[in-house]
Amino acid sequence: SQTIHQWPATLVQPVGSPLSLECTVEGTSNPNLYWYRQAAGRGLQLLFYSVGIGQISSEVPQNLSASRPQDRQFILSSKKLLLSDSGFYLCAWRGRRVNEQYFGPGTRLTVT
């Protein structure tokens, strides 16, 4: 069966510090991968998606970047965090033959 992991689960970082969040998927190959951000009490905002290694599409201009160095690994990064980067970050994958997405447990980021 497929599983998706995210780490860390929680993170408190000062403004101006770098960020690296990691997401890995097991049990499937060549998935579509997605990074979302969820502000408190709000819906999900799609940040990045990837249809293959090294292929990243950005949905909103922002302080963040994403990379996909391996088929089942998706990384969200920032060189300098802003207060507005605080939120709940969710990684998701989608198989090639299905329409639904499967989400990881999320990372709660607080920028202080």
Next chain:
Amino acid sequence: SQQGEEDPQALSIQEGENATMNCSYKTSINNLQWYRQNSGRGLVHLILIRSNEREKHSGRLRVTLDTSKKSSSLLITASRAADTASYFCATDAGGAGSYQLTFGKGTKLSVIP
């Protein structure tokens, strides 16, 4: 902008009652999906309804889709305290290769024991 908009934003009911949540969207879609999120957790896929379907059932869940009104509803029958969560609709509007979903802001359901 958000494709899906859920209504109501919050709903509080007694255990055993039915809960109905609505979703409206703006553009043509391939399918519409409902997800559930427990507090502080990731989303879990509940049910998918295709644009050529009008109603779908899964256990205590019933989803309807009216493409002429660009709206969908999720009915949870005989609610339980464990159904307490936020529920999101998500629309798949297609687009070559992107396979994106656009999520609404969600309905927060509280089921009181």
